Amino acid sequence: MKLADRFMVELLGDDCIRISGAAVAELRAVSSNLRNSEDWLAVVDGIEDCVVQFDPVKYLPDEALGLLSGLTEDMLVAGSEELEEPLDLAVSFSQADALDLKDISAALSLSEDEIIQRLVSAELRVDMMGFTPGFAYMSGLDDSMSVPRLKTPRQNVPAGSLGIAGGKCGTYALAGPGGWSIVGRVVSPLFDPERENPFLLKNGQRVRLKRVDVR
Amino acid sequence: MSLTVINPGLQTTVQGRARSGLRHFGVPASGPADALSLSLANKLVSAPADQAGLEITFGGAEFVFNQPMSFAITGAAVETKLSGQGVPSHKTLKANAGDRLTIGPVRAGCRVYLSVSGQLQADEFLGSRSTYLPGGFGGKDGRALKAGDRLDVSEVYQPSELETPRELRPYFNDNTVLQVCEGPDWSELNAACQTVVFENGFQISQRSSRMGVELIPEFDFSPDEARSKASSPVFPGSIQLPPEGRPFVLLSDAQTTGGYPHILQVIRSDRFQLGQLKPGGQVRFVLRTAQDAAERMRIRYKAYSEWIDAPVI
Known part of the structure; x- marks a missing residue:
């Protein structure tokens, strides 16, 4: 079986190819395998698709399209198992770290402890990395936890912050601007420039939050 | 030193x-x-x-x-x-x-x-x-x-x-022609809008940074409300159309994914010009096929690589 039999593989502009139309877990396996090949400049996941960028000096668009479409099904296997193993993230919900927990508690009419309980019992999964460098956009939060974005985004959200917005949960690997309500801080280092993969989380990764007390 | x-x-x-x-x-x-x-x-x-x-x-x-x-x-x-x-x-x-x-x-x-x-x-x-x-x-x-x-x-x-x-020597005159290919959401525009994009020129608004450049005036655009688009990868050169109808051209610092309809993509060989789009300047789009665009990139790359070792274009 070829990639083009299982997925929609189409040109996007003169230097990109978009792959879509199958189960997201399979797409993640494909993109992860494509990243290991030196043929492509970038392989970026969206929520429901994956876009591969190529060098038009190296490949004409039809050549790149043919090359990708013709890849065989071994692209679908391997690489997905490790994502299935949930990664535990230690989170501090102290007042100093959970900048908006009090406001969220009022907005949702839930106690702070109830909110924390719903966060740590959630089976989360990274749907996409993006929005800001290293930001992990995760689904799996209880429906009761949906809040809008902050009316005024923060200029500087501390690194490691755990936020919620629009029924999703997200982590800020780096400090930077952001508009999600901050409910805690991930103590595990989400970013380490010395690591081969500087960012701890990746697309498709299953995640569980563990409450820790930080003095 | x-x-x-x-x-x-x-x-x-x-x-x-x-x-x-x-x-x-x-x-x-x-x-x-x-x-x-x-x-x-x-x-x-x-x-x-x-x-x-x-x-x-x-x-x-x-x-x-x-x-x-x-x-x-x-x-x-x-x-x-x-x-x-x-x-x-x-x-x-x-x-x-x-x-x-x-x-x-x-x-x-x-x-x-x-x-x-x-x-x-x-x-x-x-x-x-x-x-x-x-x-x-x-x-x-x-x-x-x-x-x-x-x-x-x-x-x-x-x-x-x-x-x-x-x-x-590239020549910049604030009246820029950008060659583009259709983006993945091009078909979301109705035929009238698709025509307007190429017939009308746009002006570069004051909302311009290394992340992107906004084009005005907005045009009447009615996306299919039923179809909410999941965030999808975008790159420098992607042109998105937010609901207010002002096309937004992405530059080097652009975020990596976006949820707005991605209507056009500036071709590889023209992307350097995006850095020279100045607020108040004019932009016009010309449609190319991917094959034609890639050939233009090869021609440009060849011309510059005779002068520069491994030019970045």
Whole structure:
């Protein structure tokens, strides 16, 4: 079986190819395998698709399209198992770290402890990395936890912050601007420039939050 | 060796190699908004095409060389003076210790590039010295340069004296034709809108930064409300259409994914021009097929690679 039999593989502009139309877990396996090949400049996941960028000096668009479409099904296997193993993230919900927990508690009419309980019992999964460098956009939060974005985004959200917005949960690997309500801080280092993969989380990764007390 | 910033103008940043290999973690490319002009400036100081230089938005900047070194100016059209003497763009120039470099306001185009004959010392982060302002990393402490900043330059050398061949000098006149391919959401526009995009020109609004450039006026656009689009990868050159109907063209610092309809994609060989789109300037789109666009890139790449080793375009 070829990639083009299982997925929609189409040109996007003169230097990109978009792959879509199958189960997201399979797409993640494909993109992860494509990243290991030196043929492509970038392989970026969206929520429901994956876009591969190529060098038009190296490949004409039809050549790149043919090359990708013709890849065989071994692209679908391997690489997905490790994502299935949930990664535990230690989170501090102290007042100093959970900048908006009090406001969220009022907005949702839930106690702070109830909110924390719903966060740590959630089976989360990274749907996409993006929005800001290293930001992990995760689904799996209880429906009761949906809040809008902050009316005024923060200029500087501390690194490691755990936020919620629009029924999703997200982590800020780096400090930077952001508009999600901050409910805690991930103590595990989400970013380490010395690591081969500087960012701890990746697309498709299953995640569980563990409450820790930080003095 | 060093140079001191007397006046950075509206925004001057250190830009060199684009960040690569980490886009799937949400790390934008950064690097020069007009990579071709930085490649050309670097050639004139015998440096690799992606060596870090200064990107000076709108010109109007001033520097002092604290030691002798060579330098070159490319990009937007400007008048430049070295200690009061007019000096040309696209030529290897020599500065003595204490020489003052005055770059006038841009006459056409948007960004001026300054390369020097040595390694500009700047923060290397995730494999590049390029500044990413929203994340506050790379370059000089992750920020735009300020008056009084001293930029150290190491390994200063004597480059050959060169001039960019006339036929390789990009010409910017604030009336830009951008060649585009259809984006993945092009079909969301009705036929009337699709026609308007190519028949009408657009103006570049004041909402313009290294992340992207907004085009006006807005056009009447009614996306299918039923179809909410899941965030999908976007790249420099992607043109998105937010609900208010003003196309937004993404540049080097653009985020890696976006949820607005992605209607067009600026072709690879024209992307350097995005860095020269100035607020108030005009833009017109011309549609190309992917095959035609890629052939244009090959022609451009071949022309520049006869002058520059591994040009970044």
